[in-house]
Amino acid sequence: MTETVKTILKRRSIRKYTDQKADEETIRTVLACGMSGPSAVNARDWSFVVVDDPEELQKWAKACGRAEKIVAGSAFSVLICADGERAFSRAPEYRIINGSIAGQNMILAAESLGLGSVWLGIWPQQEKVQAQKEYFGLPDSVTPHSVIAFGYPDEDRSDTPHKDYEEDRVHFNKW
Amino acid sequence: MTETVKTILKRRSIRKYTDQKADEETIRTVLACGMSGPSAVNARDWSFVVVDDPEELQKWAKACGRAEKIVAGSAFSVLICADGERAFSRAPEYRIINGSIAGQNMILAAESLGLGSVWLGIWPQQEKVQAQKEYFGLPDSVTPHSVIAFGYPDEDRSDTPHKDYEEDRVHFNKW
Numbered sequence: 001m002t003e004t005v006k007t008i009l010k011r012r013s014i015r016k017y018t019d020q021k022a023d024e025e026t027i028r029t030v031l032a033c034g035m036s037g038p039s040a041v042n043a044r045d046w047s048f049v050v051v052d053d054p055e056e057l058q059k060w061a062k063a064c065g066r067a068e069k070i071v072a073g074s075a076f077s078v079l080i081c082a083d084g085e086r087a088f089s090r091a092p093e094y095r096i097i098n099g100s101i102a103g104q105n106m107i108l109a110a111e112s113l114g115l116g117s118v119w120l121g122i123w124p125q126q127e128k129v130q131a132q133k134e135y136f137g138l139p140d141s142v143t144p145h146s147v148i149a150f151g152y153p154d155e156d157r158s159d160t161p162h163k164d165y166e167e168d169r170v171h172f173n174k175w
Numbered sequence: 176m177t178e179t180v181k182t183i184l185k186r187r188s189i190r191k192y193t194d195q196k197a198d199e200e201t202i203r204t205v206l207a208c209g210m211s212g213p214s215a216v217n218a219r220d221w222s223f224v225v226v227d228d229p230e231e232l233q234k235w236a237k238a239c240g241r242a243e244k245i246v247a248g249s250a251f252s253v254l255i256c257a258d259g260e261r262a263f264s265r266a267p268e269y270r271i272i273n274g275s276i277a278g279q280n281m282i283l284a285a286e287s288l289g290l291g292s293v294w295l296g297i298w299p300q301q302e303k304v305q306a307q308k309e310y311f312g313l314p315d316s317v318t319p320h321s322v323i324a325f326g327y328p329d330e331d332r333s334d335t336p337h338k339d340y341e342e343d344r345v346h347f348n349k350w
Binding site: 001002003004005007008009011013028029031032033035036037038040044046047048049050051052053056090091093094096097100101103104105107108109111112113118119121123124125136137138146162163164165166169170171172173174175 | 176177178179180182183184186188203204206207208210211212213215219221222223224225226227228231265266268269271272275276278279280282283284286287288293294296298299300311312313321337338339340341344345346347348349350
């Protein structure tokens with residue numbers, strides 16, 4: 001089993017973090033991985049708002065609804081934005097897929113660097129989309145996609161049962 | 176740099192494959208990684224059609240439009256399906272994000288195991304969605320999300336320039 005496969009399989013959502021901050025290089029590596037996934041027609045139609053300033057995290061957290069405590073306690077959190085202006089004009093909804101790929105790349109990079117994370121859904125829930133648009137004053141063309149909170153784990157979920165392979169979700173050669 | 180980060184950064188889309196087939200364990204590991212990502216409210220609202228039989232691959236490839244040659248030449252290809260019946264009822268479009276996470280996990284697992292891959296978009300392009308629904312006779316509740324073709328690389332794209340970190344896509348603390 002490769003380290004990458006192990007990282008993928010052992011990842012759990014982590015919502016409690018120590019006070020340790022992440023250094024600039026770590027944040028930059030996570031973001032580079034976010035920007036390194038495939039995107040339909042290579043549109044690279046995303047942007048990222050990285051909040052790592054402790055005071056800004058506390059302010060932003062209040063706009064994050066039920067995720068407030070998680071964001072406030074994170075080392076840094078990232079709002080993935082799907083950028084309608086850069087999107088493939090014939091099928092702009094691909095930007096939802098592209099933003100998701102960026103998110104999972106960041107989560108796995110972080111996991112391998114010792115950071116825990118949790119994916120906090122925004123799109124397609126319109127009240128959450130609106131709250132983020134307003135908080136950051138996003139341009140109309142920019143859709144807040146997802147928030148991912150990152151931090152050094154202060155909980156151990158390695159024993160949490162986790163389904164991996166489910167036979168009944170796999171069809172061979174025919175549906 | 177961790178192996179996972181290296182795998183993420185060195186991945187390129189690979190469209191030409193040798194004749195080598197993938198063994199059952201490899202396919203199973205790739206699928207297990209697909210099923211190991213987070214999904215909103217843990218809905219796990221995906222299914223996978225894995226086509227690895229050489230004759231079935233040739234037949235299916237004809238339903239894959241411009242991707243015909245890639246699918247026909249792959250060791251195996253996977254149709255990710257987004258399952259409306261299992262989706263979070265208050266926001267079923269999360270299944271698009273969840274399917275994308277599954278796809279990127281499979282791509283990275285495969286990359287680390289020496290397989291190349293390419294993401295072939297289906298949703299949101301309705302003519303592609305229809306072609307897959309018809310070919311496999313999918314239930315109405317099931318949305319064909321994406322096809323990912325896998326195979327042992329018969330091209331070397333490691334020298335292909337690839338943007339990683341783009342400064343102008345990152346905003347710190349404020350938009």
